[in-house]
Amino acid sequence: MSPASSPTLRQRRLGGELRKLRDRAGLSTNQAAALLGVNQSRISNIEAGRYAVGQERVRTIARNYACSDDRLVDALAGMTGGRTRGWWEEYREQVPTGLLDLAELEHHAVAVRVAQAIHIPGLLQTTDHARALFSNAVPALLPHDAEYRLSFRIKRQAILYREPTVAYTAIIHEAALRTHVGDSSTVKNQLNHLAEASRRSNVTILVIPFARGPFPGSGHGIDYANGPVPQLDTVQLDTEHGSEFLDAEAQLQRYRTVLDRLEGLALSPEESRDFIHGLAKDI
CATH class of the missing domain: 1.10.260.40 (lambda repressor-like DNA-binding domains)
Structure with missing residues (x-):
């Protein structure tokens, strides 16, 4: 071979x-x-x-x-064998390799924790919200490329609904909730979608209001995927040049600490749901 x-x-x-x-x-x-x-x-x-x-x-x-x-x-x-022929392989040549790696990482994770200060986490975005985001990509995406990215993002969301379930925790700053992406209807539907998603037994959404002041890790989004053992955890960072994956123990410990501190700053799940409903009502 x-x-x-x-x-x-x-x-x-x-x-x-x-x-x-x-x-x-x-x-x-x-x-x-x-x-x-x-x-x-x-x-x-x-x-x-x-x-x-x-x-x-x-x-x-x-x-x-x-x-x-x-x-x-x-x-x-359990990680052995050839290339996993997951659904993401259908998108090879259509989306960046880093996105394929992210989908594979999420698929095999036993739990996922994310933190976003500017954007709604991809796994919680509505179709219209994601389409509006892709319309503002730099450099601009061709229409067919934007549709590939859109369908890819929606298919990634399947991990939230499959059996066995994946425990998913999203820490979202108020800035991301108040950023208007698309028209008013798109914004309101996105907020309502978040509130409904938070009712799922495997999904926890935690909001950090502006009033909580400064917070760590505000410069980029963080995805922390738990492996079957802590040594196999992985951090994915969103950057302007694509995804960056980290797995050194010191890096994992750093981002575990950051996420723990963010959770400590956030409202409770129930308070977060009420906060999101309140924003939706004001639109």
Whole structure:
């Protein structure tokens, strides 16, 4: 089997975690290859996510590296196989690769926490709200590209309704709620949609009012996807040049702290729902 030329985020993450285990074991790629009975290039390709490995091979590698964390090994074994043929693969060549990686990340997450200061989180946007956002993209999107982005965003929302459910927490600043995207009808429908979504057992919406003052992480949106074990959590940041994915332990701890502080500033779920209803009534 030849190495894959464009591994997915999940494949790259599996390879990166295996590299961390090797580094902790104090082994070189040549030593790891000798233990596994392969050449050094095979180890390099596995760690780069370019070569698919099966569950038993992952467990063998973990034993070779003296990893005794059974929960982590089980989680890594669950990440094996070739490229996941998820629905997002239909959009390859139509949307940026970072969006494909985000959809794959959300699909496999056991819980998701997001924080937005300027925009309504994508998984909670109505079709009209999202379409109005895409009409203001820079550079401008061609009509068919905008429709691809729109349908892609709506399909991502399926994780909120599937079984088993994904616990989803959205921390939204008042600025995002008061930013008028589209006409008055679109704005009101979006606010009502948020209030209704907050009634779902797996969805928690927390509002930070202007009155709560300054808050951390205000410069960009944060998506924190929980993996089956904390070591496999991932942070996704929205930037002007696309998605940025972080998984170093220090980075994960930093953004866990930021999100915890944001939740501490926010209104309760019930107060947040009333706040959103109040804004909708004023439109």
